Amino acid sequence: MPTRREVIKRITSRLTPLYGEREAQQIARIVICELGGLSFTDLTLSPDESLEIDTLESAIEELASGRPVQYVLGHTEFCGLDFRVREGVLIPRPETEELVQWIVCGNHLPDPSILDVGTGSGAIAITLAHLLPVARVTAVDLSPQALTIARENAQRLQTKVSFEEADALGELFPGERGxxxxxxxxxPYIPERERTLMRPNVTEHEPSLALFVPDNDPLLFYRSIARNARRLLRPEGSLYFEIHEDFAEEISRMLVEEGFPTTEVRKDINDKNRMTCSRLNRK
Incomplete structure (x- = not known):
């Protein structure tokens, strides 16, 4: 029977061509801990203990085919909460956690009314409902599959979120204001031209509709959401975006044109422009 150390080495060897050695080893450790019921401390203190996992072979084959480890395991952590994920929803990223933290720290309202546009797995909406339990949170997405997963996550995490099917490129909540x-x-904010620069575990498994925009109109979704926000936000309301690092200036200019004269751009932990907060100027 192989040892924990040997299994880590084996998985790492299979995944290194896809991810590089360092990330491959991190994935190997995550998989072993998850499927073997171990902690990272167990692996560090007792690497030569024997390890038997019935589902290990199938998991390795899935991972080696490029399927993301989050889909293989069926869940991922976001802001300390455990979210189910599978094909059909974007896997939540660490930079989105930073956006959520900014929103929570900047909120001074006792019971804010919040809308999450393009909710996917529900990570943003559900986390805000968890951290701001008095908030009234609504989340929309065009994908029925994504909404099914988001509702499952809200139920599992015992949070109250109202989910609705809606198109971010259309009119949200027709006739409503404030x-x-x-x-x-x-x-979605990644130009199609960047698709070839991305790893197959993303391009071949995560939903393209949640990732890519036309090269000739990368602000397509931002513009539509800003126009909806101008109508739907209350007079002192705020609009938060996660953004592509290359488009901060363009997005800021567009927001001025759409009635948001003040936009703060914030960098993520990697010193990249990755999020904005804009204030509404209602005339």
């Missing part, structure tokens, strides 16, 4: 204090979105 309904929300905060509107948040992590919309």
């Amino acid at each position: 309904r929300f204090d905060l509107i948040i979105s992590n919309p």
Whole structure:
């Protein structure tokens, strides 16, 4: 029977061509801990203990085919909460955690009304509902599959979120005005030309509709959401976006044109422009 050390080495060897050695080893450790019921401390203190996992072979084959480890395991952590993920929803990223933290720290309302546009797995909406339990949170997405997963996550995590099917490129909540204090979105923002630069575990498994935008109109979703936000936000409302690092200036200019004269751009932990907060100027 192989030892823990040997299994880590084996998985790492299979995944290194896809991810590089360091990330491959991190994935190997995550998989072994998950499937073997171990902690990282167990691996560090007792690497030569024997290890038997019935589902290990199938997991290795899935990972070696490029399927993301989050889909293989069926879940991922976001802001300390455990979210189910599978094909059909974007896997939540660490930079989105930073956006959520910014929103929570900047909120001074006792019971804000919040809208999450393009909710996917529900990570943003559900986390905000968890951290701001008095908030009234609504989340929309065009994908029925994504909404099914988001509702599952809300139920599992015992949070109250109202989910609705809606298109971010269309009119949201027709006829309504001044309904929300905060509107948040992590919309598709990667130009199609960058697809070839990305790893197959992303391009071949995660939903393209949640990732890519036309090369000739990368602000497509931001513009539409900003126009909806101008109508749906209350007078002192705020609009938060996760953004592509290359488009901060373009997004800021567009927001001025759409009635948001003040936009703060914030860098992520990697010193990249990755999020914005804009204030509404209602005339």
